[in-house]
Amino acid sequence: MKILIADDHELFLKGLEFILQENLKNIQITSANSYTEIFQQLDQNDSFDLVITDLAMPGANWLNAITKIHETLPETPIIIISAVFDKEILKQTLDIGVAGYIPKTASNNLIISAINLVLAGGVYIPHELLYTTKTSTLSIEKQNDEINSLKNLEKISLAPSTSPEKRLTERQIDIVKCIAEGLSNKQIAYKLNLTEGTVKVHITVILKVLNVKNRTSAVIEAAKKGYITNNNN
Secondary structure, eight states: EEEEESSSOOOHHHHHHHHHHHHHHOOEEEESHHHHHHHHHHHHHOSSEEEEEEESSSOHHHHHHHHHHHHHHSSSEEEEEOOOHHHHHHEEEEEOOOOEEEEESSSSSHHHHHHHHTTTOOBBBGGGOOOOOOOGGSOOOHHHHHHHHHHHHHHHHOOOSSSSOOOOOHHHHHHHHHHHHTHHHHHHHHHHHOOHHHHHHHHHHHHHHTSSSSSHHHHHHHHHSSSSSSTTT
């Protein structure tokens, strides 16, 4: 597996490389210390399996740079590891297509768990950044449900396979019903008064709880387990 990592602080970059080498098997790491170097690497090699990058680095505006990386490698998951802890920036990165946003203060175990989650097709967001910027439009119950789902996601990503079976929350069942109706993430967010990033997180939890790989399988498994019926519409 080829991984491109980037950070303009050499100490953190070397530390991240060490963590990856110690915890992931059969990896080939390419490093960069600026967006300029990232683009140079992409010009030479566009077959990376994962990109892990800092947000604020020399060489380009982060929004333009991350957009360009995603356009160059549309099938490659991108993870941001940053000291920038801002809900609006998180939303912008999710809208671009970023699959993970990890604080630099995260533990080594959490970093690896988040990376494994993203490599498995999930999306990782720290629960501190889960709150929507449109707080005034959300009830306290909805806010609590979103936070509990993120905690559930973190527990699922860190827990061993022998842990007791987990169940979907009421909010997650609502989202499965919307998936069964054929709604997109954006449509689900509008219907349930959530942010699109929050919907993505819920779907990641749903896939993990139901032990499936895609949305269609999630609907089938949810029906088998009695979460939804053919009369949901």
